[in-house]
Amino acid sequence: MAQQKKLQSRVCEILEIDRPIVLAGMGGASSPALAAAVSNAGGLGVLGAAACGPRQLREWIRQTREMTDKPFGVDTLLPASVRRASYDDREGPTPADLLPERQAFAEEFMRKEGIDPLEARSRQRGPDDDEPALFTKEFFEAQMEVIIQERVPVYASGLGNPGPWMSELRANGTKVMAVVGAVRHAIQVKSSGLDIIVAQGHDGGGHNSPVGTMALIPQVVDAVGDTPVLGAGGISDGRGVAAALMLGAEGVWVGSAFLASEEANIFDFQKQAIVDATEEGTSVSRTVTGKPARIIRSKWTEHWLREDVEPLPMPYQGMISGPVMAAANRDGRGDINPGFAGQGIGMIKAVRPAKEIFDELVFGAEQALAGTTNLLG
16 A cells, blocks of 8 residues: 655745645735635745735735734746837837727727726826836835835745845845746746745746746756755646656645635636636736736637737736726626636636635645556556
């Protein structure tokens, strides 16, 4: 009889957690309630703070501390350039030049779908709001200032290299992770001296890699030597956790499985879209953020494809999609904004408490690691 193996690794020691399962920092969805629930269950909850302004980020960090006495993390974006796209290398109109035209394109889409735009005041920064504009260099720097001031236990860079802030993070005793989608990126962030690297493959929801999860994890593991790796991308049950470990990862970074949790900070119609979806229900699109991201297929993503219109790069595309997504949320239009998700959502059949999802991931992984049942001899 195969010996049962307990789901523990070096990652548990580094992060001071019981099981090497880390909640992916899914922007907006991984809020204090969900992060605290995963940390309390024995993993590491991570706040998905990509779009949080400095004030909201500080509030989220303090709320999480009130809900758990366990370690938790914060995930933000640190893109090397928020304007990197094919536009930069060619003559012609800039993204700023094209913005009014694309905004008119979005407004026409809303008219066709019978969506009334939100009042301008509700979707723009007020005159007394001195916070930096979303997804600008100043915005990212303001977020990092809060993270350093609040001395968070773990920081995760969901995009980009945390190297410039390492000395200040280290002075606070903060553990540092970075999400990568290619071996060359893994080598770059390893040189910063961080603690853990997350190898997220093409299967994953949100911003991801062009390389498949099964191919990416072992190549990153081989490239970074003794730096522990978390596997990510399409991991939605215990078998996926076990598979990542067999590929050399020492833990997992799980997102979509927790989107269908009671604590996830997304709309009920978006949770239902996940439960209803199949493995074919997503596509990689730049239509929401301006960078390639895996999203549940919708009328919005299909409209851009059908009309053959090119999205603008970050941060401009967010100025176009933001009002549409906000109006769709107000009206409960899951056919327009079902949300981000990975290809593993076909395995998700119900909305459940986060602890139940976590415990099932652990149990399923330990059962799978104890021995296979599908080999002869």
